[in-house]
Amino acid sequence: MSKPVTGPFEKTPGWLDWYTGPSKPRFEVPAGAVDAHCHVFGPGGEYPYAPERKYTPCDASRQQLYALRDHLGFARNVVVQATCHGADNRAMVDALVHSGGKARGVATVKRSVSDAELQAMHAAGVRGVRFNFVKRLVDFTPKDELNEIAARISKLGWHVVIYFEAVDLPELWDFFTTLPTTVVVDHMGRPDVSKPIDGPEFELFLKFMREHPNVWSKVSCPERLSVAGPPALNGEQNPYKDVIPFARRVVETFPDRVLWGTDWPHPNLKGHMPDDGLLVDFIPHIAVTPELQRKLLVDNPMRLYWPDES
Ligand SMILES: O=C(O)c1cc(C(=O)O)oc(=O)c1
Numbered sequence: 292m293s294k295p296v297t298g299p300f301e302k303t304p305g306w307l308d309w310y311t312g313p314s315k316p317r318f319e320v321p322a323g324a325v326d327a328h329c330h331v332f333g334p335g336g337e338y339p340y341a342p343e344r345k346y347t348p349c350d351a352s353r354q355q356l357y358a359l360r361d362h363l364g365f366a367r368n369v370v371v372q373a374t375c376h377g378a379d380n381r382a383m384v385d386a387l388v389h390s391g392g393k394a395r396g397v398a399t400v401k402r403s404v405s406d407a408e409l410q411a412m413h414a415a416g417v418r419g420v421r422f423n424f425v426k427r428l429v430d431f432t433p434k435d436e437l438n439e440i441a442a443r444i445s446k447l448g449w450h451v452v453i454y455f456e457a458v459d460l461p462e463l464w465d466f467f468t469t470l471p472t473t474v475v476v477d478h479m480g481r482p483d484v485s486k487p488i489d490g491p492e493f494e495l496f497l498k499f500m501r502e503h504p505n506v507w508s509k510v511s512c513p514e515r516l517s518v519a520g521p522p523a524l525n526g527e528q529n530p531y532k533d534v535i536p537f538a539r540r541v542v543e544t545f546p547d548r549v550l551w552g553t554d555w556p557h558p559n560l561k562g563h564m565p566d567d568g569l570l571v572d573f574i575p576h577i578a579v580t581p582e583l584q585r586k587l588l589v590d591n592p593m594r595l596y597w598p599d600e601s
Contacts, residue, residue, distance in 0.1 A: 295349040295556075298335035303346045307564045309355075309556035314526070314568030316363055318575050321585050325592035326365045328477065328511050328552025330373040331356055331386045338385070341377030345428055348375055351556035353386035359555055360393075363571050369550075369596055371452065371477075372399040372421055373558060374428045380412065387416040395596040397421050397452050402436045406443075413447055418596055419475065420444050424455040424463060427559075434466055445472045450595065456481045457492050460499065473505050473595065475550065478512040479541055484533045485518045488540060500545050507548040507595070510538040510577055510587070514557065514565045522562070523569035530565075530573060538577035546586050550595070551578075 295308040332351040333340065340347055353370075360368055370386050380398045387396045397419040398412055422437050423429045441451055450473035455463055457480050467474060480496045487493075500506045513531035514523060523530040542549050551574060553567050578584045593601035 295351065295355075296334075297349050298333060298337075300335040300340055300347045302349055305561070306346070306349060307557070307560050308349045309351055310564045310566050313359065313362060313566050316568045316571035317528075318572045320364050320571065320574070321581070321589050322366070323593070324365045324588040325367045325369065325550075325596070326360060326363070326552050326555075327369040327550040327592045327596070328371055328509050329356060329368055329555045330371055330558065331382050332373060332375060332556060332558075333382055338376070338379070338382035340375045341379055343377050343430065344375040346375055346559055348373075348556070348558055353382075353389055356386065356555065357390065357393075359553070359567060363553070363567060366393065367592075367597075368394040369397065369552065369592065370394050371397045371552075374399075374423060375558070378404075380417070384412060384415045384417070390416070392416075399423075400440055400444075401432075402439050404440075409444065409447060413449075417449070419450045419452050421452040421454065421477075424453065424459060425481075428454075437466075441470050441472060450475055452477060454478070457483055457496065460492075460495055464499070467499070467506075468503055470505075473507060474503070475595075476506065476508045478515060478554075479508050479510055479537060482516065482537050484516050484537055488536050493537065493540075497540070497544065500541070500548065504548075507550060507591070508541050508545065509550045509552055510541050511550075511552045512554050513538065513573055514560065514563075514570065515554075523565040523573065524563060525566075527569060528572060529576075530569060535576050539579070542578050542583055542587060546583055547591060549578075549587050550592050551587050 334350040396417040454477040513534035517531035519533040
């Protein structure tokens with residue numbers, strides 16, 4: 292893969308660039324596997340970062356994303372709008388239209404988006420919108436605006452992706468549980484893995500999924516959630532051990548409603564930048580049978596993003 296570069300923008304101090312030269316995974320993903328959560332950043336010279344952004348990344352282009360896809364053995368991607376681009380979806384849409392049908396997208400929109408713009412995004416491969424409740428990433432969007440957007444995109448058959456921290460689930464519960472679409476949770480709702488897996492916080496998340504069959508979860512980002520490590524670097528085959536029981540519980544309880552993604556290029560990591568090949572090697576620790584792996588990596592994402600082909 293080519294090296295990360297920065298365009299006309301100055302990166303946030305301490306920014307960690309994505310890892311160049313990822314290892315070849317030892318775990319061979321099943322044929323047709325989908326990386327169902329990844330991003331593109333810019334390039335900033337072509338697709339400027341949004342004025343309201345909370346961080347400025349290094350560039351991460353569609354070419355670099357698709358080179359990683361091929362290297363890791365994946366067949367397709369779901370490109371999720373990154374908050375550094377706000378509601379300007381051009382970089383993400385550009386990635387979709389240059390994917391040869393191998394990428395779908397999740398956009399961020401405002402209530403001012405027109406029906407024609409939604410239709411154009413649909414034609415490009417967008418199948419969802421992202422609602423973000425992580426305070427360090429976005430400013431608050433009023434719930435009535437989000438409800439209006441959800442009602443509009445539901446008519447296109449799209450879903451809503453939600454990103455929030457575990458401690459905020461109680462206060463967001465009523466809003467989430469009345470959304471009219473399939474709802475996909477980013478990164479397992481960010482559990483605090485230093486708390487007990489059978490404690491009230493993670494139990495509430497499991498209840499959220501149990502009581503609402505329209506709720507799905509990405510079992511991604513062990514590198515963000517892990518407190519104990521060790522990091523996925525230098526050939527480490529047993530990284531992020533503290534995340535495994537949480538992700539395994541979700542995969543085994545809801546095998547037909549889980550997705551997995553690299554989260555490349557891993558915005559806002561602080562301690563280390565993982566080797567993406569080793570992140571792929573993490574998968575068999577959380578989906579321990581070939582059947583669970585096939586559901587997680589192929590059947591579920593295909594059903595959600597390419598229903599005509601699944
Ligand atoms: O935790 C994060 O910082 C993060 C940020 C973004 C984004 O900026 O869109 O996306 C993610 O999936 C995770």
